[in-house]
Amino acid sequence: MISLKNAQEIIAQAIAKLPLENEPGELYAPMRYILDLGGKRIRPSLTLLACNVFSENIDASINAAVGLEIFHNFTLVHDDIMDYAAVRRGQPTIHQKWNPNIALLSGDGMCIAAYTELSKTPAPYLKPVLDVFNKTSMEVCEGQQYDMNFEKIEKVAEEDYLKMIALKTSVLLAACMKIGAITGGAVQEDADKMYQFGINMGLAFQLQDDLLDVFGDEATFGKEIGKDIVSNKKTFLLIKALENANSSQLAELRKWIQIKDFDREEKIQAITSLYNQLNIKEITQKKIDLYFETALKNLNEVKASEERKLVLKDFLEGLSKRKF
Amino acid sequence: MISLKNAQEIIAQAIAKLPLENEPGELYAPMRYILDLGGKRIRPSLTLLACNVFSENIDASINAAVGLEIFHNFTLVHDDIMDYAAVRRGQPTIHQKWNPNIALLSGDGMCIAAYTELSKTPAPYLKPVLDVFNKTSMEVCEGQQYDMNFEKIEKVAEEDYLKMIALKTSVLLAACMKIGAITGGAVQEDADKMYQFGINMGLAFQLQDDLLDVFGDEATFGKEIGKDIVSNKKTFLLIKALENANSSQLAELRKWIQIKDFDREEKIQAITSLYNQLNIKEITQKKIDLYFETALKNLNEVKASEERKLVLKDFLEGLSKRKF
Numbered sequence: 114m115i116s117l118k119n120a121q122e123i124i125a126q127a128i129a130k131l132p133l134e135n136e137p138g139e140l141y142a143p144m145r146y147i148l149d150l151g152g153k154r155i156r157p158s159l160t161l162l163a164c165n166v167f168s169e170n171i172d173a174s175i176n177a178a179v180g181l182e183i184f185h186n187f188t189l190v191h192d193d194i195m196d197y198a199a200v201r202r203g204q205p206t207i208h209q210k211w212n213p214n215i216a217l218l219s220g221d222g223m224c225i226a227a228y229t230e231l232s233k234t235p236a237p238y239l240k241p242v243l244d245v246f247n248k249t250s251m252e253v254c255e256g257q258q259y260d261m262n263f264e265k266i267e268k269v270a271e272e273d274y275l276k277m278i279a280l281k282t283s284v285l286l287a288a289c290m291k292i293g294a295i296t297g298g299a300v301q302e303d304a305d306k307m308y309q310f311g312i313n314m315g316l317a318f319q320l321q322d323d324l325l326d327v328f329g330d331e332a333t334f335g336k337e338i339g340k341d342i343v344s345n346k347k348t349f350l351l352i353k354a355l356e357n358a359n360s361s362q363l364a365e366l367r368k369w370i371q372i373k374d375f376d377r378e379e380k381i382q383a384i385t386s387l388y389n390q391l392n393i394k395e396i397t398q399k400k401i402d403l404y405f406e407t408a409l410k411n412l413n414e415v416k417a418s419e420e421r422k423l424v425l426k427d428f429l430e431g432l433s434k435r436k437f
Numbered sequence: 438m439i440s441l442k443n444a445q446e447i448i449a450q451a452i453a454k455l456p457l458e459n460e461p462g463e464l465y466a467p468m469r470y471i472l473d474l475g476g477k478r479i480r481p482s483l484t485l486l487a488c489n490v491f492s493e494n495i496d497a498s499i500n501a502a503v504g505l506e507i508f509h510n511f512t513l514v515h516d517d518i519m520d521y522a523a524v525r526r527g528q529p530t531i532h533q534k535w536n537p538n539i540a541l542l543s544g545d546g547m548c549i550a551a552y553t554e555l556s557k558t559p560a561p562y563l564k565p566v567l568d569v570f571n572k573t574s575m576e577v578c579e580g581q582q583y584d585m586n587f588e589k590i591e592k593v594a595e596e597d598y599l600k601m602i603a604l605k606t607s608v609l610l611a612a613c614m615k616i617g618a619i620t621g622g623a624v625q626e627d628a629d630k631m632y633q634f635g636i637n638m639g640l641a642f643q644l645q646d647d648l649l650d651v652f653g654d655e656a657t658f659g660k661e662i663g664k665d666i667v668s669n670k671k672t673f674l675l676i677k678a679l680e681n682a683n684s685s686q687l688a689e690l691r692k693w694i695q696i697k698d699f700d701r702e703e704k705i706q707a708i709t710s711l712y713n714q715l716n717i718k719e720i721t722q723k724k725i726d727l728y729f730e731t732a733l734k735n736l737n738e739v740k741a742s743e744e745r746k747l748v749l750k751d752f753l754e755g756l757s758k759r760k761f
Contacts, residue, residue, distance in 0.1 A: 140582040191545060195538045214519045214585065217541060221515060222578045224548050229571040232564070239563060240556070247553040254546045258464040261538065 114421065115165055117428060120158035123171075127179045128154075131226070143207045143219035144226065147186050150202040156289045157182040162428070163293025163307055166421045173235050174296040177242055180230030181289050184246075187223035188253055190216055195261065238296045245295070245308075249288035256280030269347045271356065275316065283315025303415050310411035314429060317404035321435060323348040324397045327385055333436045339381035345370050349400070350393050354384075357391050405433045438745065439489055441752060444482035447495075451503045452478075455550070467531045467543035468550065471510050474526040480613045481506040486752070487617025487631055490745045497559050498620040501566055504554030505613050508570075511547035512577055514540055519585065548574075562620050569619070569632075573612035580604030593671045595680065599640065607639025627739050634735035638753060641728035645759060647672040648721045651709055657760045663705035669694050673724070674717050678708075681715050729757045 115123075133145045157178035164174035192198075193206040194216050200206065208216035234242045259277040263269050269277075290311035294304040326341040327350060341348050351366075358366055366387055369380055388394065408429055412422055439447075457469045481502035488498035516522070517530040518540050524530065532540035558566045583601040587593050593601075614635035618628040650665040651674060665672050675690075682690055690711055693704055712718065732753055736746055 135579075137579060137582045137586060139586065140578055191541060195541060215582075217515060217519060218578055218582055218585075221545075221548065222575060224545065225571060225574045225578065228552055228567075229575070232567040232571055236564060240560060243552075243556040247549060247556055250549045251546060251553070254464055254542055254549065255459075255461060258461045258539075258542055261542075262461060262463065 114424060115161065115171065116424060117158055117162065120161040120165075121154050123161060123175065124154045124157045124178060124182065127175055128182065131179070131183075131230075133226075139211070139215050140219050140222055143190075143211055143215055144223050146210070147190055147201070147207060147223075148183070150204055152202060154182060156185050156285060159286065159311075159425075159428075160289040160293040160296075162424050163290045164297035165293075166307075166415065166417050166425065167294055167297030167299040167303070171297070173238060174293050176230045176233035177246075177292050177296060178289070180227045180246075181285070181292065183223050183230060184227035184250060185285060187220050187227060188257070190220040190223065192257060194220075195257070234296060241295050242292050245288050245291050249284050252280045252284045256282070256284070263347055268355065269352055271349070271352050274347065274349060274352050278319040279312060279316060282319050283312045286315040286318075287311030300416075303417070306411050306415045310408050310415075310425075313404045313408035313411060314432065317401045317408065318432060320349050320397055320401045320404070321432075323350055324394065324401065325437070327388060328394055330436060339377070339385075342381050342384045343377055349397055350388060353396055354388055354391050354393050357393075357396075358387070362387055362390065402433075405429065438493075438748060439485065439495065440748060441482055441486065444485040445478050447485060447499065448478045448481045448502060448506065451499055452506065455503070455507075455554075457550075463535065463539050464543050464546055467514075467535055467539060468507075468547050470534070471514055471525070471531060471547075472507070474528055476526060478506060480509050480610060483610065483635075483749075483752075484613040484617040484620075486748050487614045488621035489617075490631075490739065490741050490749065491618055491621030491623040491627070495621070497562060498617050500554045500557035501570075501616050501620060502613070504551045504570075505609070505616065507547050507554060508551035508574060509609060511544050511551060512581070514544040514547065516581060518544075519581070558620060565619050566616050569612050569615050573608050576604045576608045580606070580608070587671055592679065593676055595673070595676050598671065598673060598676050602643040603636060603640060606643050607636045610639040610642075611635030624740075627741070630735050630739045634732050634739075634749075637728045637732035637735060638756065641725050641732065642756060644673050644721055644725045644728070645756075647674055648718065648725065649761070651712060652718055654760060663701070663709075666705050666708045667701055673721055674712055677720055678712055678715050678717050681717075681720075682711070686711055686714065726757075729753065 128148055131145075131148070133141045133148075135141045160174050160178035160181055161171050164171045189201060190207050193201055194208050194213055198206050199209050204210075206216070207219060211219075228246075231242060231246055232239070256277055256279070259273075260281055263274070263277060287308045288311070290307040291304050294307040299307065323341065326336070326348070327339065329336075329338055331338045340346075341351075345351075354366060355363070366384070369375070369384055372380075409426070412425060412429070415422065452472055455469075455472070457465045457472075459465045484498050484502035484505055485495050488495045513525060514531050517525055518532050518537055522530050523533050528534075530540070531543060535543075555566060555570055556563070580601055580603070583597075584605055587598070587601060611632045612635070614631040615628050618631040623631065647665065650660075650672065651663065653660075653662055655662045664670075665675075669675075678690060679687070690708070693699070693708055696704075733750070736749060736753070739746065
């Protein structure tokens with residue numbers, strides 16, 4: 114069995130070896146740049162760990178895992194163009210460091226590079242892996258489009274929000290789990306359970322992000338607290354608050370959402386206070402716990418020994434306690 | 438044996454049946470829009486015809502052919518963003534009709550849709566088809582980057598220009614030929630000959646485009662004459678003229694390239710006159726003829742009966758005589 118740390122090291126080595134030192138440099142250098150900005154390599158590491166649940170030898174999963182990480186970074190590059198984001202992992206985004214055309218084209222190249230790695234999957238698993246990946250990657254595009262659409266509408270229903278974050282975030286984690294399982298030789302039923310495990314873990318993770326933005330500790334969270342509040346982002350918290358507020362609370366919420374000129378801290382405090390009145394922290398935490406429990410149930414139902422599931426169980430438990 | 442027209446009809450039907458009537462509409466409707474703008478479907482039709490050289494049954498090539506056409510259209514969508522192009526096939530481009538973010542994301546979706554179709558290639562051919570496609574699609578990105586780079590430099594060498602148009606245009610035609618051959622069961626050597634056939638045909642085609650811009654007949658060419666001259670596009674003609682000009686001709690050429698304020702017709706006439714003095718039409722035509730001859734030689738060397746090659750030979754001959 115490999116540990117999460119082992120998996121991260123294998124992925125780091127494979128990414129370092131990708132043949133991206135090619136010409137023209139304007140196409141390839143941005144790919145190397147974004148991939149070398151790091152990140153925790155959670156997706157490809159989970160792919161290896163999922164493979165390891167079913168097979169001692171994880172070699173068949175490595176190329177697909179790297180492809181999934183390249184794809185994830187490709188979506189970051191194009192999302193950053195669409196969101197006019199200037200900073201990614203503390204460094205300038207590609208369109209900022211080079212220009213939007215270079216970010217667009219090198220992003221395209223990364224999508225192709227992702228498929229190139231996935232295509233190296235051993236023959237018996239190639240078609241099933243591609244089927245999962247093709248479906249998932251289109252869903253990720255759907256999620257991004259829904260996310261952009263939601264910015265322009267006033268009210269988003271809880272159900273629609275959960276669907277959007279599932280598409281934008283969870284399906285890729287789920288695909289990592291399923292592709293790992295497939296390349297480990299899992300039977301269809303277990304591969305599907307692993308997919309569901311990924312979906313529920315992803316939903317819990319995203320809702321944690323929403324919660325930590327408001328109730329996290331700035332020092333441990335590592336990000337500014339209250340950014341979503343300041344930008345009126347339609348998070349799970351805001352959606353539930355709008356849903357549960359009485360008329361005076363609703364008026365107060367709407368006032369803060371509409372006001373253009375405000376003191377940052379005052380807005381954060383006012384909305385947080387409304388969230389407290391409405392028990393939003395507890396409501397969100399309950400939802401998160403439910404997704405984590407369901408994820409654990411999915412993993413428990415996978416037909417493999419407890420020992421083989423241990424690393425993923427530990428990972429899930431660690432995630433459920435995260436404060437950052 | 439199927440005719441070019443048969444092939445075009447098969448492709449039209451397959452494209453009409455693509456499942457693109459999905460939600461969110463902002464993602465899928467632009468894909469349907471650009472694919473329905475038409476075009477002659479040359480690439481996927483050639484894929485079917487190339488398959489038909491080696492196999493009476495062309496079913497194994499159809500999904501890949503459609504994937505290649507979707508990929509071609511994906512590159513048009515993203516190229517149009519990069520070139521700020523407002524019109525494509527007489528209609529507004531996607532970023533013009535919707536917005537740049539929608540063009541970017543629906544383009545990404547088309548790249549994924551292309552792979553989704555290619556992934557439906559029957560198992561024995563799947564890996565070789567993906568290998569050709571992965572290599573080619575990255576080369577197309579390289580070609581687009583070189584094209585953008587060349588806009589910013591003063592002098593482009595003939596060799597670099599030919600490499601750029603090979604990457605931007607020919608390799609995709611070549612991949613269509615090779616993927617058609619592979620799905621028709623061709624042996625490696627014949628598949629490689631078909632690839633070379635596509636490369637040489639593509640180069641001839643692109644140089645014809647350069648030539649027709651200056652020496653074409655507006656009525657038959659269907660496009661404005663002299664657009665490349667007016668925009669100082671570094672075509673094969675301009676590159677050869679700059680290479681062969683004496684000092685006074687060079688001064689005249691440079692004057693017209695640098696001048697910001699000019700009469701359109703006067704510039705076209707002056708540069709055309711310089712091209713005439715320098716025999717640029719003949720030099721270019723000779724190069725075109727050489728590529729067509731080499732393409733024919735490549736096709737002749739393919740181990741298949743004359744009868745099976747007839748449709749592609751006719752196509753090549755028709756292309757060599759094109760005035761539009």
